[in-house]
Amino acid sequence: MKDYDIIVVGAGPGGSIAAMEAASRGLKTVFFERGRKPGEKNSSGCGLGPRMWQDFRFMTELTPDSCPSMRAGAASRSYFVNKQGVVAGYVMARPTESVSYEPAKSFITMNVYRSDFDPWLATYATNAGAELKTSTLVTGLMREDGRVTGVIDEHGEKYRGLVIGADGVVSMVARECGLRKRWGQDHVTLIPQYDYAVDPRKIDDIMGDETLAVWWSALFPAAYHVFFHDGFHIGLGNWMTWWDKNPLSYLNQVVNLEYFKRLVRILDARPREYHVHLLPWQGTPTDTHADNVILVGDAAGVPCPLEAEGIYPAMMTGRAAAETAAEAISAGDRSKEFLDLYDRKWQQTSVGEEFKTGPELAHIWRALPFSPKETMTWFVPMIMEILGGILDWSQPHAVRVRQVMRQVKSYLPQAVPFLVKEVMPLLQAILGDKMELLTSPEKLMASMPELQEAVASAFEEKEGSS
Amino acid sequence: MKPDIDALVTRIPGSVDFIQLDSAKCNQCGRCLVVCTMNLWRKRGNKVFLANDYKSRCLECGACYQVCEADAIDFHYPSGGKGVVYERG
Ligand SMILES: Cc1cc2nc3c(=O)[nH]c(=O)nc-3n(C[C@H](O)[C@H](O)[C@H](O)COP(=O)(O)OP(=O)(O)OC[C@H]3O[C@@H](n4cnc5c(N)ncnc54)[C@H](O)[C@@H]3O)c2cc1C
Numbered sequence: 001m002k003d004y005d006i007i008v009v010g011a012g013p014g015g016s017i018a019a020m021e022a023a024s025r026g027l028k029t030v031f032f033e034r035g036r037k038p039g040e041k042n043s044s045g046c047g048l049g050p051r052m053w054q055d056f057r058f059m060t061e062l063t064p065d066s067c068p069s070m071r072a073g074a075a076s077r078s079y080f081v082n083k084q085g086v087v088a089g090y091v092m093a094r095p096t097e098s099v100s101y102e103p104a105k106s107f108i109t110m111n112v113y114r115s116d117f118d119p120w121l122a123t124y125a126t127n128a129g130a131e132l133k134t135s136t137l138v139t140g141l142m143r144e145d146g147r148v149t150g151v152i153d154e155h156g157e158k159y160r161g162l163v164i165g166a167d168g169v170v171s172m173v174a175r176e177c178g179l180r181k182r183w184g185q186d187h188v189t190l191i192p193q194y195d196y197a198v199d200p201r202k203i204d205d206i207m208g209d210e211t212l213a214v215w216w217s218a219l220f221p222a223a224y225h226v227f228f229h230d231g232f233h234i235g236l237g238n239w240m241t242w243w244d245k246n247p248l249s250y251l252n253q254v255v256n257l258e259y260f261k262r263l264v265r266i267l268d269a270r271p272r273e274y275h276v277h278l279l280p281w282q283g284t285p286t287d288t289h290a291d292n293v294i295l296v297g298d299a300a301g302v303p304c305p306l307e308a309e310g311i312y313p314a315m316m317t318g319r320a321a322a323e324t325a326a327e328a329i330s331a332g333d334r335s336k337e338f339l340d341l342y343d344r345k346w347q348q349t350s351v352g353e354e355f356k357t358g359p360e361l362a363h364i365w366r367a368l369p370f371s372p373k374e375t376m377t378w379f380v381p382m383i384m385e386i387l388g389g390i391l392d393w394s395q396p397h398a399v400r401v402r403q404v405m406r407q408v409k410s411y412l413p414q415a416v417p418f419l420v421k422e423v424m425p426l427l428q429a430i431l432g433d434k435m436e437l438l439t440s441p442e443k444l445m446a447s448m449p450e451l452q453e454a455v456a457s458a459f460e461e462k463e464g465s466s
Numbered sequence: 467m468k469p470d471i472d473a474l475v476t477r478i479p480g481s482v483d484f485i486q487l488d489s490a491k492c493n494q495c496g497r498c499l500v501v502c503t504m505n506l507w508r509k510r511g512n513k514v515f516l517a518n519d520y521k522s523r524c525l526e527c528g529a530c531y532q533v534c535e536a537d538a539i540d541f542h543y544p545s546g547g548k549g550v551v552y553e554r555g
Pocket of ligand 1: 039043168
């Protein structure tokens with residue numbers, strides 16, 4: 001038996017930050033990783049948002065020396081694929097005029113392979129004094145007098161201390177302490193993804209500072225395409241309830257699009273790895289802690305309800321968990337009731353902010369890009385009718401405008417119910433009783449200041465934060 | 467084009483068994499057969515079973531465990547330091 005103050009299961013972003021924050025408070029901390037090194041079991045190699053640089057000052061120390069895969073850029077691309085598998089159009093976008101956080105004007109995401117990023121992050125925990133045990137699977141929780149008092153590893157070694165479950169989406173800690181055996185099938189997604197190798201110069205020449213693309217489609221759930229220093233990921237996901245056949249067959253539809261194949265040719269890209277991973281994606285995290293146990297990151301179900309960004313929420317909840325644990329230890333109270341403090345802490349952060357409209361955000365996403373057959377079959381041609389319809393010299397322009405309008409009108413029987421069912425509840429949640437303004441244009445115009453105020457108070461914008 | 471999946475996966479062999487099916491609990495719903503991108507679950511007649519070579523092909527995603535509402539599939543990660551390695555994950 002070994003005694004610690006804090007035992008962290010998992011050395012992903014949630015675990016490393018929890019271990020770093022605990023150790024830097026002088027708590028005796030150990031964190032476990034089943035891989036030979038952190039990151040070699042993770043597959044989300046993807047976007048880190050500018051928020052992370054705001055909340056974690058050491059992010060400025062992330063350099064190509066420590067993280068060779070990193071690639072940042074300001075632009076993203078949205079492809080619209082119709083049900084014939086044709087790219088009916090695409091839009092490139094840069095940070096818009098309304099972006100207020102200065103660094104976010106120059107990059108939307110910093111893309112890194114987790115096999116680079118996670119080991120780098122873990123060094124901040126070990127430098128703070130936390131002990132890292134790699135190649136070690138934690139297999140169970142230790143109980144004394146019926147209470148969870150620590151963990152047991154695969155060799156039967158016991159470790160006593162307050163347990164932070166940072167063990168990801170299939171969380172042994174959540175299961176063994178009775179919080180959750182498995183997710184509801186509509187609270188978790190499955191994501192297959194390919195990694196392709198590409199010469200960095202080709203990426204620079206062909207993609208410029210575009211770092212990611214989304215393939216919105218009527219054939220498959222929205223696919224994401226993310227560029228790293230010397231390669232890219234192409235992947236897609238959907239909730240467990242959605243799949244009707246092997247999820248990989250949908251991903252293979254993406255890589256078989258003529259347009260995608262052409263891109264692969266001009267980039268001279270080669271498939272390099274195949275990954276598959278689960279990712280919690282839900283409107284409201286629940287059951288985040290129990291007596292002597294706190295869950296963080298994916299284990300707690302905190303990825304952003306709209307886009308499932310999960311690294312930053314894992315780090316923020318890792319920090320909140322370590323702070324809570326420190327207070328629990330000094331108060332001598334590790335009960336679930338005391339640890340309720342944890343929820344209050346993370347809910348006050350920008351992660352908590354996301355979940356104020358969580359169910360509505362999660363729902364709208366599910367109904368749009370993740371419902372390719374139901375929604376994207378009309379959404380893609382409708383968007384393209386508007387974007388591309390006018391660039392046509394086959395008729396006098398007045399005739400074309402009428403044709404475009406008629407065509408757009410033909411989508412209204414699908415678009416209007418969608419707006420009512422999916423978009424209105426979101427606006428309702430954001431605007432509250434100011435919602436009635438939207439239904440009356442005159443009132444709306446007359447009360448713009450009030451509307452602004454409503455939006456501001458809905459998001460509880462603080463003085464000077466925007 | 468259909469990339470050869472197995473050629474795209476690196477693995478360190480030597481784990482103990484980490485997936486078990488309790489056939490008595492299995493209700494043959496077939497969800498595990500659908501979600502396993504490696505096609506490691508099979509059905510013969512009304513019996514579901516796991517491929518014999520699953521340890522050398524499984525990507526440890528846990529999807530089979532997650533979808534098994536009958537709670538017939540037990541899943542743990544492979545032994546520490548063993549199993550799939552993502553170098554560009
Ligand atoms: C394909 C994909 C794309 C994504 N894209 C993005 C993105 O662009 N941006 C973003 O922010 N998020 C993204 N996410 C989400 C993000 O990956 C997760 O939310 C994030 O990794 C959660 O961090 P975590 O620390 O909670 O868990 P994890 O990163 O899963 O870390 C858990 C760690 O614990 C270890 N472990 C698990 N069980 C045990 C055990 N019993 N004993 C010892 N060690 C154990 C694991 O090996 C792992 O290293 C994506 C996810 C996927 C699947």
